[in-house]
Amino acid sequence: MAAETQTKAPAAKETFHFINDPADAINDALTGLTYLKPSLSYNREYKIVYRNDLPVFNESHVTTIGFAGGGHEPMFGGFVGHNYLSTYVSGNIFASPTAAQIFEAIKMCQPKGGRSMGTLVVCGNYTGDILNAGLAITRAQAAGYKVHFTPVGDDVAVGRKKGGKVGRRGLSGHLVALKSACALAQRGESLERVAEVMEYVAANVGTVGVAFDRVALPNATITDLQTLPPATIELGMGAHGEPGLQQISPIPTPEALTSQMLDLLLDVSDTDRAFIPFSKSTHPTGDDEVVMLLNSLGSTSDEVLARFAEIANAELQGRGFKVRRLTLGPLVTSLKMSGCGITVWRLPPDGGEAMERKLALELWDEQVDVVAWRQ
Structure with missing residues (x-):
């Protein structure tokens, strides 16, 4: 394992953002989604993307809302549609949507004057998102709306000591859990069951990322790009450029780096960050099957992701695990950040827990009609 380094970063350089106006970047991007997928509509005032059939769908189904700051596209706008999210609410770049935006989405998701199946609201575990969701949901419940809220923190680079009461950051684990929860909602299951599966899967998912360079905010067409020191990568950097677990130099081989990342995800003896409840770190009993997701942080190619x-x-197989499903691509990005993340979902053991393994794979395999999911 490479030693931690604190080398001083070099001076910032400039990068170019091909956008019309930073203030309109989110509206431009989300309006464009409706051209890519005509089954979607966009509420520009509240920055809400929603499926066109929402007024009919919400009469007999649980609805689902994903919300986040902009700059992480295609999350969540690219996952709105059949068998996935009902709506997406976007904030400005790296900023939570307001409580008013979230409340508006809740109102859109439940039938007017009729009996509602309820709404599941999901976001990554970030303070601003949780505060604004709390305000919106309190207001919604006081007005008679049925809502369940699940914030997801899956970043294993943030240990229990560092996370404290705030907990871990959200990365791409909520997409994995939503894949199951939204498929159940499409089947007509109750809000209680949809929420139960959402929280169960989220509790069995972990993610670790590695950045090859830092993020550049589009606060102007030409922006400063804060770079890492030469021949250095940062393990565990957050989705907004938050400090990672360690900087590593010289750059390790892909094999060594992947092994280190999987150690963080699988080591059940690490009491600070053993979040995925595997029975064993190697050759687990009964819970030896996983789903794996390789995520580009923005500018990492499919070819690089495929190699990782x-x-x-191969590394998981050597440790006695079986990868039952795999997907990769730009799913949760940080604008043009160079880097990737590995997400592992521990499938239910043979005897089942909140759901059976057979059902877990069925829900994962449900076909979706959205812009960004690769199946």
């Missing part, structure tokens, strides 16, 4: 996936699959 190949290495991770």
